[in-house]
Amino acid sequence: MDSYTINFITWNANGLKQNKYQKFQELQCADVVFLQETHIGAGDEHVIEGLKKRWNVFYTKYNSSSSGTAILVRKSLDFKCLSVEKGNCGEYVLLKCELEGCLYTLVSVYNHQTDTKTLDNLSRYLQSMTTGLLVIGGDFNTFLNPFIDKKWSTGKMTKNRMHNKLLLCVENFMKSLQLADVWRRMNPVKQDFTFYIRDRPVSRLDYFFIPDECMWRVGSCEIMNSRFGELKDRQPVSLEINYVSTVPLLIDQTQSLFKLFHCKKILLTDETSSSQSEESSPAVSEVDIVSAVQSLQVSDTVRPDDIPVSFYKDNIRDVIPYIKMLYDGIHRGEVNCSELYFQDPQDDIPHFFNADYLIIATILARRLDDFLNPQSKGMIKDSAIVMITPKTVCTEAMLCCLKDEIEDSHSVLYQDFPLVEKIFRDSKFKKCQGCPLKPVLTALKLKSCALKLCKNLENYAVHVFKTNVIICVPSEDLDEILAMESSNNEEYDIMTLYRGQSVEGNESASEDYDGLLEDTEDNSQCEDSDNGSNEHEGKSKSIERTTMYAVVTLEESEEVMVTASNWLTADKKQCYWPPYKSSEKFMEAVQYRFAPQTGEKSWEKLAVLFHGEYGTYEEANKKRKEMNEQTEQAATAVNQVTGTCPQSPGPSQSGISQNASGTKRKRESRDLLISAKSYSDIEILNIAKKIMNEVDDRLRNITSTDQKTNEIKNTILDSIAKMKEMDKDKRRKETIGVFGKTGEGKSSLLNAVLGLEGLLPSGSLGACTAVITQVEANLEDSKYIAEIELISKEEWENEIASTDERTDTDNERIIAVYGADADKKSLEELKKDAKYAEIDQFLSIGKKTISHSEVLDFDLDVKCHIQQSEYSPGGWYWPLVKSVTIKIPDRQELLEHIVLFDIPGTGDCNKIRNDLWKSKVRECSSVWIVNGISRAISSIEPWSIMEHCMQDLGPGGQCKTINFICTRTDDINIKEYQRSALPSGDQFTSGKNLKTACIHHRNKTAKDSVKNKFETMKSKDFRRFTADVFTVSSKAYFDADLQMDQNETEIPKLQDLLKNTNKSIRRELIRDYVNQAKGVLFFIQSIKLDTNEGMAKLKATVCKDYYESLEKALKELNSRFDSHYKIIEQCFSKGVEKSVEQCVSTTKPVIASVKPSDKTLQALCKNKGYYWPKSKDAAVDLNKCLAKHIYDNIDEEFNLIFPVDSKIKTGKSVQEQIDKFSIIQNGTVYPPSSMLYHIQNFMKTEETKVKTFLKRDVVHRKKKIYSSIQTTIQDQMTAGYKKAAEKKGVGAMGRRETTIIETIELLKDSMFKDTKIQFLKEFKSVTSDICERLKSELSRSVERSFSQSSKASLMDVSKEIETLETLSEHIAEI
Known part of the structure; x- marks a missing residue:
């Protein structure tokens, strides 16, 4: 028979959002997956929608923290969806489909512990609507056999009403559809569990059910062991179903089936007609028949008489009289079952039965269930427990047991025994696999054996299950039970589960089993105890899935x-x-x-x-x-x-x-008088927001006919609305730049710090990051997003236009995009390439966005846009990319206020994006210099990078710290290192292993050496920054086999840097919010208090004082700014004078450094005086060279006026001058309850708000001031650069050099003078804007404070002010 298998898995995933990668790895061996507790709610769809590339996905959307089910069908299967049904609370997904040409009804169920309706509803539906083979998988939240499906370790088991309800629901569900517990049927004595708590097994709660008759289709069923420790609490269950090709029933066969059925009725009538006048046989009711028919599954099994089950279900009215007649005929012995109702046996296939036989057998099996009740005698204190399972199934023995049982205690049912006896007597085969009677008779036989074993005992309990029977006896009687085993060894096996408390080593377990016995003994007396179900009643909590x-x-x-x-x-x-x-x-x-x-x-x-x-x-x-x-x-x-x-x-x-x-x-907020020390930063922010939301609500509920009151009310509401928008939009971020040569592990370092292996491409096998890439947090959803900014079509054509003018960098780009030998083609030839049209279309979009739920899928789609590979030319898009912004989810703690800026390594091909590169460097508040530890000192590249970027990081930027990061600390040759580190032949004496000792020694040596070199640098610029050194291993952070503790990799230290920076920024934002909130409340409180005529006069006087104080403070501030202007102007004038004198002599050596390469000089001219050759460790920058003498003369004063860190006090800084500014008169004190007191506090908060903004704005504005020097020089030189670039032919290089020098000579007087004018103009603009902003904002605040009508009255917010004051004090202390 041609067959193969389809692999199923059912698994309670306990939420797909956590450990997504590991969870989806568990599913790789499956063709069909049933998932429970997916926790997919509104907004979580991306978690499972991301699987649709490889799977057909059907899922419920209900709740983000509980419930939810799904069915996944691998797309490699021949699959056709027929219909899908879903539970309205996410409790099930029901899929009718064709798999490899076979019909299936697949059901994934999550039976919640409080849900007693779902299985009943499913049962009714499946009884009439099943198509093909029914496969049910899920988490049913209860164990079917408490003796072997639950692990007892310590403590006495308590009764459990919830388990009682669930167990009864599951048992009725199984009975109604004639389902088999597949794993237990395949493993009748084995103990294994699907639910664990803290790595300890608890119970088996997850099952596969299929119709008993279809068990022959099962290849295997196993409880899988999760490969990932964090998933240990929930184990998947796998099921192999053997596929067997079948011939489907056609619609036009219906008439043929009616004819067959009619023939059977005629034959049956002929056989039984002679006895019609005799006394009627025991009746079978229509209720029994309908219930039995509905329980049969409409599978693709071929029946011996070719009449499928579906025919009986669809024609139940015709079937009922026929079944009654058949029942009577078998009872009277007039119908031979072996001739009419069994398929001829073959060696390679199971038994199949006609549907009419299955109906009769089902009716009888249900009646015989009454014999499976538990049976006990006496009381058992110290119990031993054994389990009996069958060795062989002997039909005659089963019938003998049945007869004895009926005669002894169930004479009412004795009338059914002849029917059962004749069915099996007529059968030529004794196993009858798939017959509904077989499990009942097997259990009955085991119960009979158990009772014989206990017949001489005073105390015992027998509990009956479908695949085994449990005997509980006093521990002293155990040996007697076991001694009787040998005489009956051919019929059953006995396994001792527990020997009793008196046996050493069983003390803890005895409590569990004693408790279990008490429960089962109670249940043996219950009328509704069914099918051997030993339920445990009571009110104590159930042990179910992880109780969180x-x-x-x-x-x-x-x-x-x-x-x-x-x-x-x-x-x-x-x-x-x-x-x-x-x-x-x-x-x-x-x-x-x-x-x-x-x-x-x-x-x-x-x-x-x-x-x-x-x-x-x-x-x-x-x-x-x-x-x-x-x-x-x-x-x-x-x-x-x-x-x-x-x-x-x-x-x-x-x-x-x-x-x-x-x-x-x-x-009310007045009850929020709390100790702020009990709250975190976020909690403080939430309390402040809550106060403002309540104030907002209270204000909106105020109604007034006074126009002035309404104007004031609307002004306050606008202020609160702006605070909400401030909180939502434009989160403050700081940029950390990561510099280093190609292959030193920058991308691997970032992957480790972020805990995402493979996020950015590593430098192995010639692959490396080739574009400017910034990484930040995705704070909106849980997807990995890449926003790719592309160059224009015109820019790309200009870069590849002429084969004669192409540099090595240009050729490398062309090969990366178009493939090998493309660098030899002209632009026109490239346009004929099919790839060109694709690239043209690609560049037309301007910006591309990639989004994935899984990091592996994300990496596959993104890498061709950011990665270069010298071993695989063609198909790479990095030359077409300006920059890439990657947003990653679930890293708020690390990246909420941080952007990681991964700069392509020195020697990479895509550094030509000069403007973007420089602007990003200027944004860096911190820099990580990455270098391999083996060359931490000897390598010159890191220091060259620092020298080149120093002005953009310092006076032209906002960098405060420089961290040197030595990578690959795990890569060490122990013998070689010992020889070099300890030349005297000594050995390391560390208590750790030798490799670890060598690593620690080298790390310390490297740190000391780098710190010493940094401190001895000649440049004053270096000494402005704070610096630290880290020795890290990204590889060991992910690979535990390298036997390095995670703390030893120092990746956690870098993570702490990010976390602390995040906290610092968050605290500043919270401080700003609380300050603004206080200002709003002070303003409200100042309006609350009534005034008289005298107060109005006093207000007018105080208002005038504020305006006068503002004018005076602005005059003093302007005076200090004018002093700064004069100082910087004098320094700049000296720089201009030096530049005019020495610019030519300064420039010639720079041009000479690129003289051997004509194309490099040409590229330098084409790019307006800036080019970074691949062979050099730093860029060639003529504009920077021309500005050298200006920088030398202004940098010292510029750094005093505009320090990067506003906390540094230079005595001259603009930030310090802003701090000194105040319109609040010293010594002015008002009573706390007075209106003027609240107005004064309001003005303080307004002043603080505008000063905070200005101090931050100065840091950004000063970059424009400083960069204006090179920008002006470049603009002046552009025409000369263009003219030099156009020189071609023999001697073009010399003519280019001459043109550049002549341009400098021609422009030097006006160029440097214009540079000074532009610089001072930008400087003046900043200081003037500061004064204007202070004047306009504070004037408006004064006007608002004193303009309200004396009749205006809003509400009392004094308690809210007290709370915010307490919070402010706490924030200041942190």
Whole structure:
């Protein structure tokens, strides 16, 4: 028979957003995947949509923190989707499809612990709507056999009502569809588990179910071991289904089937007609028949009589009388089952049965279920437990047991025994695989054997399951049970599960099994105990999937509460909250982790402040109590300071504080008198935002007919709206530049720091990053995004236009794009290449965006745009790219306020993007110089980079720190290093292993050497920066086999640098927000207080004082700025004088340095005096050379006036002059309750706000001042450069040099004079704008403060001001 297998996996993924890569790796061996607890809610679609390249994906979208199911079908299969059904709460996905030409009904189920309806609903649907082979996989949240499907380790097992309900639901579900637990059927005695807690096995909760009759299709079923430790708590289950080709039923066969069925009825009537007058046989009801027919599965199994199950389901009214007649005929012995109802056996196929036989067998099997109840005698204290499983299945033995049982205790059902006996007597084969009667009879036989083993015992309990029977006896009777095994060894096996507490080593387990026995003994007396289900009732919590609880603060009521983790939204900022008023009901919902929306009433979604997650409710509740104690202590301290009465109501039983009427109580901001030391920066920001939101709401609710009051109200609302926009837009970021030569590991370093192996291409095998790449956080969603900015078509054609004028760099680009030998083609020849049209179309878009959910898919799509490879020419787009911005998710802690700027290594091909390159360097607030540790001192490239970039980093930029990073510390030759490091022949004596000792020694040596070299640098510019040295191993950070502790790789130190920078910026932003919030509240409070006529006069006087103070302060500031202007003008004049005298002599050596290469000089001219040859460690920059004497004369004063770090006090800096500026008169003090007191505080906050903005703006404006020197020189020289570039033919190089020198001679007087004029103009613009901004902003603030009507009255915000003052003090202390 032609066959192969289809591989299925079912798995509770516990959320696809975490550990996505590892989870999808687990699925590589599968053809079809059933997933549960996907946690896909609104906005999370990208997590699973990203799989659609390789899979057909069908999933539910319900909740970001719980539930959710999916089915994935690999696209390599011959697949056709027929229909898809989904549960409205994400509990199942049902897919009808064709796989490799076969029909299937596939169901992925997540049976939540509180859900008792889903399986019942599915059962009713599948009974009538199944197509082909039914395969059900999922997490059912209960164990079918507590003796072997659950691992007991310590503690007595308690009864569990939730498990009782779930188990009953699952058992009824299996019975209604005649399903088999595939793994247990394949492994009748094995113990293995799918659910773990802290790497310890707990239970088997995940199952594959298929119809019992189709078990022959199963190749294997295994519980897989996850390859990744972090996924250990949930193990997948795999299933192999053997594919067998079948002939589908055609629609036009219906009439033929009716004819066949009619013939069967006629034959049956003929056989039974002679007995019609006899006393009727035991009746079979229509209810029994319909229920049995509905339970049969419409599979593609070929029946012996060619009439499929679907025919019986579709024609049930015709079937009922026929089945009754057949039942009677078999009972009277008039129908021979072996001739009519079995398929002839063959060696390579299983037994198949006609549908009418299956109906009769199903009816009988269900009646025989009554014999499978547990049976016990006496009481068992110290119990031993054994399991009995069958060795062989003997039909005669099973029938004998059945007869004995019926005669002894079930005489009412004795009438059915002849029917069963005749069915099996007539059968030529004894195993009858797929027959509904076989599992029942097998279990019955095992129960009979168990009772025989226990017949002489005073105390015992027998529990019956479909594949085994459990016997519990006193431990002292165990040997007697085992002694009887040998005499019956051909029929069954006995396995001892537990020998009793009296046996050494079993003490802890005894408690578990004793508890289990108590439960099962109770259940043996229950009328609804069914099919040997040993349910465990009670109110204690169930052990299910990882029981996680969270501690949160309800923002509305300020109460700290314990909640179920699955109630939280994905961002943990909101929480679903149950509508229960009963404290008991609420606690039950938390402890059992009810699914949100459980019950008839909808759940409310509340804003929360998330504190942490815990494995058990007890741990979470302990944390809640600790936080409440801290809050009460802090409130007491604040109350002592503020003189207010403490308000510390405990949490209400339902989790939300309520007033007498039962409605939720919303605390006013005045109750937010807290100790700020109890809160983090983010929490402080959230409190401030909450206060402003409440103020905003209260203002909007104020109605007034007074026009002036409404104007003031709208002004305040506008201020609050601007604060919200300020928080949303334009987050402050700092740039860190990463410099280094190709192959020194810059990209690998960034990958390690970000914890994303393979994000940026490494320099192995000739591949390296070839474009300016900046990496930042994606704060919007969880996708990896690349924004690729392209050059224009005109720029590209200009670069490759002439074969004669192409440099090595140009040729390298052409080869990268068009392939080998393309550098020998002219532009016209390239245009004929098919690739040219593709490139033309590509460049027309201007900007390309790539987005993926998985880093591996992202890397595949992005690398051709940023990576070059000398071994694989053609198809690379990096020459067409200006820059790439990569945004990565889930790195907010590292990159929220940071941009990592990966600059192509020295010697790379794409450095011609000069303007962009320089602008990015000027943005760097920190620089990482990367070099291999083996050449940390000897290599000149890092120091050359520093020399070249010094002006753009220092006076022309904003760099504060330089970090030297020595890479590849793990790459060391131990013997060679010992010889070089210890030439005397000594050995390292470290307690660590030899390699580690060598690495540590070399790291320390390298750090000391680099620091010494940095300190001895001649350039004063170097000494302006703070510096540190790191010795790192990116490879060892990812590869544990290298046996380096992660801290030893020093990658965590660099991560800490990013985190601390993030915190610092965040703190500044929070400080700004709180300051502005205080200003708004002070303004409101100043309006609140009523004034009289005398107060109006006083206000007018104070207002006039403010305006006079403003004019005076501006005059003083202008005077100081004028002094700076004169100083810098004098320095610049000296620089101009020197430049005019020496510019030619200074320039000639630079031109001479490129003289051997005519194309380099030509490229220098084409690029307006700037070119970076591939063979050089630094760029050739004629404009910088011409500006040298100006820089030499102004840099010292310029750095004093515009220091990079505003915290550095030079006595002359513009930032210091801004700090000195104030319109608040010293010594002016007003009573705290007065209007003028609040106006004064409002003016202080307004002054602080505008000064903070100006100090930051100065850092950016000074870059333009400084860069204007080279920009002006370049503009003046452009015509000369162009003229020199046009020189061609023999001697062109000499003529180019002459043209450049002549241009300099011609322009030097006017060029340097214009440079001075432009520089001073930019300088004056900055200082003038500072004064204008201060004047306009503060004048407006004064006007607002004193212009309101004395009748205006808004609201009291004094308590809110106190809270913000407390928060401000805390921020200042951090």
